[in-house]
Amino acid sequence: MSTTSASTALRHGTLGTSASRPDGVAKVQGGFAFSSDMWADNMLWGATLRSPHPYARIVAIDVSGAYAIDGVVTVVTAVDVPGKLTYGLIVQDQPVFAAIGDTVRYSGEPIAAVAADHPETCQRALAAIKVTYEVLTPVTDPEDCIAGVAEQIHPDGNIFRHQRIVSGDTSVVGAVQVEGEYEIGMQDQAFLGLESALAIPDSNGAGLEMYVATQWLHEDRKQIADCLNIPEENIRLVLGGVGGAFGAREDISLQVHTALLAMKAGRPVRISYGREESFYGHVHRHPAKIWMKHHADLNGKIVKIESRMVFDGGAYCSTSPAVLINGITHTQGPYKCDNAIVDGWAVRTNNPPCGAMRGFGVVQACFAHESQMEKLAAVVGVSPVEIRLLNAMETGDRMITGQIMDSVAPVAQCIRETDAIPMPAPLENNADLRTIPGGTGLTAQPSNIRRGVGWGVSIKNLMYSEGFDDFSTARCRISNGVVTIKFATSEVGQGFTMLAQQIARTVLGVDEVILDTIDTQVGSAGSTSASRQTWMSGGAVQVACQAALAQLFDHVATKFEMTRSELEIDGTDIVDRLTQRRVTVSEAISEIEIDCTEEYHHPPTEDLDENGQGNCHVAYAFVAHRAVVDVDPELGLIKVVQIATAQDVGRVLNPLAAMGQIEGGIAQGLGLAVMEEIIVKDGKVRNPSFTDYLLPTFLDSPTVEMVFIEEHEPKSPLGAKGIGEPPCISVTPAIANAIRQAVGRELPRVPIRPYDICL
Amino acid sequence: MSINIPVSGQSNEIYSLSVNGQVHQVKDAWIGESLLYVLRERLGLPGSKGACEQGECGSCTVIVDSKAVCSCLVMAADAVNTEILTVEGLGPNGALTDVQSAFLSEGGVQCGFCTPGFIVAVHHLLESNPSPTDDEIREALSGNICRCTGYGRILEAVRTVADQRRTNS
Numbered sequence: 001m002s003t004t005s006a007s008t009a010l011r012h013g014t015l016g017t018s019a020s021r022p023d024g025v026a027k028v029q030g031g032f033a034f035s036s037d038m039w040a041d042n043m044l045w046g047a048t049l050r051s052p053h054p055y056a057r058i059v060a061i062d063v064s065g066a067y068a069i070d071g072v073v074t075v076v077t078a079v080d081v082p083g084k085l086t087y088g089l090i091v092q093d094q095p096v097f098a099a100i101g102d103t104v105r106y107s108g109e110p111i112a113a114v115a116a117d118h119p120e121t122c123q124r125a126l127a128a129i130k131v132t133y134e135v136l137t138p139v140t141d142p143e144d145c146i147a148g149v150a151e152q153i154h155p156d157g158n159i160f161r162h163q164r165i166v167s168g169d170t171s172v173v174g175a176v177q178v179e180g181e182y183e184i185g186m187q188d189q190a191f192l193g194l195e196s197a198l199a200i201p202d203s204n205g206a207g208l209e210m211y212v213a214t215q216w217l218h219e220d221r222k223q224i225a226d227c228l229n230i231p232e233e234n235i236r237l238v239l240g241g242v243g244g245a246f247g248a249r250e251d252i253s254l255q256v257h258t259a260l261l262a263m264k265a266g267r268p269v270r271i272s273y274g275r276e277e278s279f280y281g282h283v284h285r286h287p288a289k290i291w292m293k294h295h296a297d298l299n300g301k302i303v304k305i306e307s308r309m310v311f312d313g314g315a316y317c318s319t320s321p322a323v324l325i326n327g328i329t330h331t332q333g334p335y336k337c338d339n340a341i342v343d344g345w346a347v348r349t350n351n352p353p354c355g356a357m358r359g360f361g362v363v364q365a366c367f368a369h370e371s372q373m374e375k376l377a378a379v380v381g382v383s384p385v386e387i388r389l390l391n392a393m394e395t396g397d398r399m400i401t402g403q404i405m406d407s408v409a410p411v412a413q414c415i416r417e418t419d420a421i422p423m424p425a426p427l428e429n430n431a432d433l434r435t436i437p438g439g440t441g442l443t444a445q446p447s448n449i450r451r452g453v454g455w456g457v458s459i460k461n462l463m464y465s466e467g468f469d470d471f472s473t474a475r476c477r478i479s480n481g482v483v484t485i486k487f488a489t490s491e492v493g494q495g496f497t498m499l500a501q502q503i504a505r506t507v508l509g510v511d512e513v514i515l516d517t518i519d520t521q522v523g524s525a526g527s528t529s530a531s532r533q534t535w536m537s538g539g540a541v542q543v544a545c546q547a548a549l550a551q552l553f554d555h556v557a558t559k560f561e562m563t564r565s566e567l568e569i570d571g572t573d574i575v576d577r578l579t580q581r582r583v584t585v586s587e588a589i590s591e592i593e594i595d596c597t598e599e600y601h602h603p604p605t606e607d608l609d610e611n612g613q614g615n616c617h618v619a620y621a622f623v624a625h626r627a628v629v630d631v632d633p634e635l636g637l638i639k640v641v642q643i644a645t646a647q648d649v650g651r652v653l654n655p656l657a658a659m660g661q662i663e664g665g666i667a668q669g670l671g672l673a674v675m676e677e678i679i680v681k682d683g684k685v686r687n688p689s690f691t692d693y694l695l696p697t698f699l700d701s702p703t704v705e706m707v708f709i710e711e712h713e714p715k716s717p718l719g720a721k722g723i724g725e726p727p728c729i730s731v732t733p734a735i736a737n738a739i740r741q742a743v744g745r746e747l748p749r750v751p752i753r754p755y756d757i758c759l
Numbered sequence: 760m761s762i763n764i765p766v767s768g769q770s771n772e773i774y775s776l777s778v779n780g781q782v783h784q785v786k787d788a789w790i791g792e793s794l795l796y797v798l799r800e801r802l803g804l805p806g807s808k809g810a811c812e813q814g815e816c817g818s819c820t821v822i823v824d825s826k827a828v829c830s831c832l833v834m835a836a837d838a839v840n841t842e843i844l845t846v847e848g849l850g851p852n853g854a855l856t857d858v859q860s861a862f863l864s865e866g867g868v869q870c871g872f873c874t875p876g877f878i879v880a881v882h883h884l885l886e887s888n889p890s891p892t893d894d895e896i897r898e899a900l901s902g903n904i905c906r907c908t909g910y911g912r913i914l915e916a917v918r919t920v921a922d923q924r925r926t927n928s
Contacts, residue, residue, distance in 0.1 A: 018866070021868060024863045024868050024871075027868050029853075029855070030845070189906075191870070191872075192816065192872040193810070243870045435894060660911075663910070664909040665909070689813060690815035691815055695906065698897040698910045701910045701911070704909065
């Protein structure tokens with residue numbers, strides 16, 4: 001014990017510092033175990049047979065050919081599913097396997113799975129399974145579903161959800177009106193770490209242990225247990241290392257199939273998808289068509305918005321109803337608007353199933369409203385910055401859902417700070433070829449290149465919506481002088497494990513924090529999605545550590561005769577503010593056992609009513625993007641030169657991690673703007689590979705200049721807002737607006753293809 | 760046709776691969792296996808990652824006789840009589856290389872799936888070009904896809920190593 005005072009500077013590894021990733025060393029050395037690196041003695045390989053047809057009735061399935069191949073151990077089809085025959089996040093409408101007599105509803109739908117001694121044996125076994133199809137004409141146009149003229153392709157019908165928003169005085173007519181019909185292509189999450197799971201059956205056959213790359217362990221476990229017809233507690237789900245997620249791991253893909261094979265074979269089974277199968281195995285970003293009409297006064301002040309949004313959800317529900325709600329409730333963007341009428345549809349077709357992807361419905365809405373803002377600025381005769389500042393939303397505004405904006409809402413500040421970021425140097429005639437459109441292909445002369453500048457500003461809800469209590473759980477144990485934190489929060493690359501250690505170090509005044517295995521041996525953390533884990537699981541870790549700290553203070557006050565009500569953490573000491581006496585935390589925790597499990601819940605939200613009114617969202621974050629893009633108008637090739645951005649982050653908890661989220665999100669938004677699209681024709685994916693589905697490379701990615709807007713969010717347990725989704729939302733229209741400015745075309749669709757620009 | 764070639768436990772072909780300075784015998788392997796598969800599934804070296812299986816993403820980058828290659832595109836049996844270097848063989852005795860350290864200090868790692876391939880590719884780049892410009896870095900690493908970082912922190916990591924090596928030399 002002493003009475004010296006500790007340094008007031010931020011201690012390394014605590015909140016606000018660029019703490020090290022606990023998984024970092026293993027990741028750079030190649031030793032980190034991703035789910036596809038998992039291995040068990042006596043392990044079999046699994047593989048999935050998928051329909052080549054988007055819509056067909058299954059007449060017969062003959063698996064005898066597979067069993068005839070040496071090395072094949074087990075084949076499972078729909079008849080081998082002991083429990084619920086379907087799964088799904090919101091509605092369980094997707095068959096584990098399509099059954100004889102039923103239909104397949106998308107190209108790539110699972111029909112059977114095999115387990116064998118080698119991946120190649122699996123492929124031969126799949127080829128030996130005979131499926132007889134009666135091929136049917138697929139439903140591929142969402143408008144046919146809305147009009148009711150399409151064949152009903154599922155017992156639940158072809159409409160996932162229809163929701164209107166009617167706000168204020170819908171008879172208002174603006175002196176100025178702009179409108180457009182916009183289209184957003186189907187984007188893939190394209191995480192690098194392919195789907196993989198290892199299932200190890202218990203020796204007594206009653207349950208299993210499973211290592212899987214997922215966003216939400218407890219939800220997976222629930223769905224697996226239902227399909228296997230075994231109690232949830234008989235399944236221990238462990239997070240296998242996750243190589244990125246971006247929404248694509250929120251739904252079940254191979255989990256049930258792997259578990260079924262392992263239980264039937266009585267041996268460990270691993271399924272690891274290849275890239276082509278990954279395109280069939282997970283949901284994608286909804287392609288959408290959005291009509292939008294803005295009414296404004298002569299100064300450009302928005303007085304009413306009309307919109308109709310159609311999201312193609314593909315064959316199965318996934319999260320389509322929630323994606324739709326996110327889209328329509330963000331129609332106004334980060335702008336004041338009293339009056340609106342919005343008609344939103346999410347429909348079922350025989351196209352690939354769509355669900356969660358970073359931005360979750362708001363990406364689509366934002367592309368439309370930010371395209372509109374550029375048109376409005378042009379008609380009114382003000383700059384893109386002026387039109388946005390004029391309409392910028394503020395805390396206290398009423399939104400078109402009737403909900404009052406009660407988050408910190410620094411929209412104008414985001415715009416001004418972005419505007420203040422210096423522009424890049426002009427393109428020089430002797431510019432390095434690698435920096436111009438077409439690159440070293442030498443297709444463009446710098447003198448022919450036109451440079452455009454475009455803006456995008458967005459609002460994004462944080463956490464789940466419409467009454468869903470997406471709580472999170474954390475456990476803090478102090479034993480033998482060691483602090484251990486446990487949670488079921490999926491670490492998908494974003495760095496939550498690092499943040500959890502930062503929180504524990506800060507709250508408890510320790511340097512060493514052990515992280516327990518991420519599995520289902522603790523309460524649910526909810527999904528790593530919706531920009532929610534820093535807030536929700538960060539909140540849970542904080543309250544668990546605070547509960548442990550309270551017990552520690554009780555112990556310290558007694559043992560060291562300190563004033564209980566005056567104790568606080570100062571660096572790595574516990575200090576009595578009254579007497580200035582100190583004890584180190586390491587000494588204080590050396591002889592006490594503490595074990596606290598706590599949940600964190602956000603305030604409740606409400607369903608929308610039939611007019612789309614209700615307090616449906618928890619909180620919001622904002623961001624502005626300015627894109628500078630060089631365009632070769634002859635070949636339609638582009639080069640994004642610079643993205644400037646100011647993001648409302650609440651509070652920066654880890655500067656390096658925050659930068660990484662922002663730069664990474666911008667690259668994904670760039671992908672949607674100019675290159676990424678799953679091309680679907682007649683219900684079939686035409687480019688399921690990294691050769692044909694183009695991702696931004698190092699050369700495609702721009703310089704990013706960023707500013708963090710730090711106004712602590714009072715509602716957030718750490719003062720921070722989720723930062724994962726906002727970076728990828730308004731950068732897409734910002735780039736599109738820059739290209740539009742450069743070439744003078746409307747370009748109502750993303751991704752913008754070369755022939756959209758030059759033909 | 761490959762369909763007639765036995766898959767597992769039925770091949771008498773035995774071949775040797777020299778990986779990270781160590782000679783490994785590969786037995787009972789299907790002759791159609793890629794170098795990536797053999798490294799990962801037979802030699803206990805899972806650091807090289809497979810993410811596209813067609814040479815587009817660079818996650819499986821290894822060095823074969825001083826050249827950076829996609830190990831998913833190399834037949835393992837065709838890599839006999841070469842010297843293969845994987846991410847596991849870069850740092851001596853478990854120590855971090857300067858490139859690995861810089862990826863950590865500059866924030867170049869998120870999910871980490873592309874990281875081993877990037878680390879190998881950056882070592883290869885800096886050996887052939889110790890003082891690359893930003894554009895040279897971008898071009899040299901354009902065969903390695905990262906979906907998490909947007910490449911900004913990776914660029915910073917490469918700059919950092921190049922600066923350190925210049926200062927130290």
